[in-house]
C-alpha cells in the first residue's frame with residue numbers, strides 16, 4: 001500500500017506543533033498529587049502527556065482532534081521504546097546528528113502502518129531539523145532565526161544570552177545589548193497582526209490583547225530574559241539557536257527517561273475531541289487542557305467548561321494556559337471550583353515557555 005493511500009485514508013493533516021511549547025515542569029507541579037488516578041491530556045506533540053506519567057497515574061487519556069498531532073505521540077512512544085536517551089535527543093533535534101533517518105526508522109519499527117507512513121514521508125525534514133522541528137510553529141521560529149535575527153543581533157550576542165548571570169546582570173545585559181532599536185523593529189514586523197494571521201491565528205484572537213501582539217511578545221521576552229534565567233530556558237534556546245543547550249524540556253531530560261519508558265502502557269490514546277471523553281461518563285482526577293479554551297468563543301467555552309466539570313472527580317485540577325484571550329472559570333461555575341492563586345503565581349514566575357500571558361489552576365470542590 002502506498003504512503004499517500006494510507007495517509008489519505010487516515011486523513012492526516014499537517015503537524016502544527018512538533019514539540020510542546022508549554023512547560024511540563026509547571027504543568028506537573030500544578031496537577032499536584034495524582035498517583036493512582038486518571039489524568040486527561042490534550043496531545044499536541046505528546047510531550048506533556050508523557051511528562052504526566054512521572055506523576056504515577058493509573059492512566060493518562062490523551063485526546064486530540066488532529067491525527068498528525070497524535071502521530072507525534074505515537075512516534076515518541078516508538079522512540080522511547082527503541083532508542084537510548086542520547087539517541088532520542090539526536091532524533092528530537094535537541095542535539096546535532098548525522099543519522100536521524102536511521103534513528104527515525106528504528107523508532108518507527110513497531111508503530112502502526114499509518115504512523116509509519118506519515119513519518120517516513122517526513123524523513124528528509126526530520127533529517128535536517130529533528131522530529132521537534134518539523135511543525136508549522138517551529139518553521140515560523142526557524143524563519144525568524146535564520147532570515148531575520150541575523151540582521152538584528154550578532155551570533156556573539158545570541159550566544160551571550162545563555163551565559164549564566166545574576167538577576168541584576170541579566171537586566172543590564174538585556175537593556176544594553178538585547179533590547180535594541182532594531183530588535184524592537186523586528187518584533188513589530190514579525191509579530192504584526194498581518195504576519196501572525198498568516199501563521200494561522202484568527203484576527204479575532206488578538207482582540208483581548210493589551211496593546212499589540214508585538215508589545216505582548218516584548219513583555220514576555222523580558223520575562224524570559226530578565227525575570228527567569230535564560231541559561232536554564234530550553235524554549236528560548238531553541239528559538240534563538242535551533243537546538244537545545246544544557247537545559248531540556250522536562251520530558252526529554254535524562255532523569256525521566258526510564259520512568260516514562262516503563263509507564264508507556266498507561267497511555268490511553270483516543271483520537272478525537274476532549275468533549276468526546278467528557279461524554280463517556282468516566283471521571284478524571286486532573287486535566288491538562290493546553291490553551292484550547294482560547295480557540296473557543298466565550299459561549300462554547302462556558303458549555304465545554306461545564307461538561308469538563310461533570311467529568312471531574314472531587315479535587316481534580318483543571319490546568320490550562322492563555323496566550324492572549326482571557327479564559328478563567330465562567331461566572332456560573334465559580335462556586336464549583338477554587339482557584340489556586342498561590343500555585344498559579346508561583347508557577348507563572350518560573351514558567352520557561354514564556355509567551356503565555358496567563359496560567360490557570362482551578363480545583364474542583366468536593
Ligand SMILES: C[S@@+](CC[C@H](N)C(=O)[O-])C[C@H]1O[C@@H](n2cnc3c(N)ncnc32)[C@H](O)[C@@H]1O
Nearest residue numbers: 017020021022044064065066069273274291292
Ligand atoms: C490548543 S493547541 C496549542 C498547542 C501548544 N501551545 C503547544 O505548545 O503545543 C494544542 C492541540 O489542541 C488540539 N485541540 C484543540 N481543541 C481541541 C479539543 N476541543 N479537543 C481535542 N483537541 C483539541 C489541537 O489539535 C492541537 O493539537
